[in-house]
Amino acid sequence: MVSRVELFALIRRDARVEGLSVRALADRHGVHRRTVRQALGSAVPPPRKTPARSSPVTGPLREAMDEILRADLDAPRKQRHTAHRIWERLVDEHDAEIAYRTVSKYVARRRPEILLEARNRAGVMDGFVPQTHLPGQDAEVDFAEVWVNVGGVDTKCFLFTLRMSFSGKAIHRVYSSQGQEAFFAGHVAAFTELGGVPAGEIRYDNLSSAVRRVCFGRSRVETEKWVLFKSAYGVTSFYCMPGKEGAHEKGGVEGEGGRFRRRWFVPVPKIADISGLAGINDRLAAADHAEDARHIDQRTATIGQDFALEAPLLAALPVDEFDIALTTTPRVDRYARITVRQALYSVPARLIGQTVRAKLDAEELVVLHGSAEVARHPRLTTKGGQHLVLDHYLEVLAGKPGALRGATALVHARQKGWFTATHDAFWAAARAKHGDQAGTRLLIEVLLLHRRMAHAHVIAGIRVTLEAGSVSPDVVAIEARKHAAAAGSTAGDVEVEPPGPQRSRSKVVSLPERRRDSDLPPDSRPAPSVAAYDQLLSNTPKKGNAS
Known part of the structure; x- marks a missing residue:
């Protein structure tokens, strides 16, 4: 099938070469004479007219839907109409017989048009303006949400990011909260890693860690400790306008948080407990160094090369360390x-x-x-x-041993692996031999050994003691010392014998068992006697004869 452009080219060629009339050209190409005149007038076919289609159902309701969408411009973001809610209102308030799909398609097309109309009336035009930043001057700070698997549970954490505006060099650290202490810790880590402080402005949202009250325009009442921190490090702050109105004012760090999260937090990192965030931060520091080889947009230089230019221009770090706690x-x-x-x-x-x-x-x-x-x-x-x-509760539990079984601290100790199955075995054996209260007190004496001996040594001592059929805390202490000596380490303030020849693990035996050992030499000593002391009895004065 010949396109309209090709058709117009054929008509113009026949007219030019053969000199055919409009009627002859229309007959040859099977088109209306009006089309021939259009082709002779211009080589470009005119655009086809889109026929106006009637909408008997949507037409009467368009104004109602437009009013709802215009009212949403001033409504809170989380309380604006969805397409489903608009459809419900049309049915309830206008008795409309209209399908939800029809309303959904109209709203999806009309909502951005109404937003654009409102911006045009306000004289606001969408778009971005390229910016130029001087080296070593400006930076941006923001928190982004990230998820970390802590002990098998996905936990929301917060990624602190400080990004230099000139080079794009960014420092990232993750914390369990975005409180003031994390806010300060992120700054200290970033300034230390960069080797200095941005000499210009650092752009911020209106975080409660820094801002106590948002006043008119860009005026802010800052928290006292943030003022002290800024004074100590020589930071100059710039606060963006609240909400979406000011999001573009630090667009570099806004996009950086999401990009870094997708690159370095997928898959979700796993740690045993929240203290494992320190290990994640070590990996993030290595990731920041790896990012130095990355190119931003169409720049020919890498992030690291650009940062090398601005690093000497940073302001110096303070001599005295600021206490952020x-x-x-x-x-x-x-x-x-x-x-x-x-x-x-x-x-x-x-x-x-x-x-x-x-x-x-x-x-x-x-x-x-x-x-x-x-x-x-x-x-x-x-x-x-x-x-x-x-x-922390052992002294109290020594006087109230019955409280140990349901103690919250015991639950926490089990969860962290500090109170082990070996402790439970000792506890059960002690209660079976001495009863609940006395057996629990023996366990508490063993737990007190952890204060001056390594955890592994005490566990080893408990195991040897149980193997010997004993539940004596003294035996546990002795065996723990032996294990520490074999390991070549000391246990708190307990003296350990100098390491000697390598020996196998000793077995706790009673004296009768040792006497029965066949490999021991016979004991030729005479049996002990107290006969020599009988003479004392003859010299003792009788009762009543004492002078």
């Missing part, structure tokens, strides 16, 4: 716990009723009493969450 002075409750950021942490029971000092950073809580550290916990991000250490 949140310091509080909570009081220890009767359950030997303190509350920090709506989470509960245990401390040694001897501190019940006293005030301690807690320092909370991005991933860890350190508890001090005076100048001595008394507890260390991973940071919790769940409101009302608890992290309890069994060792």
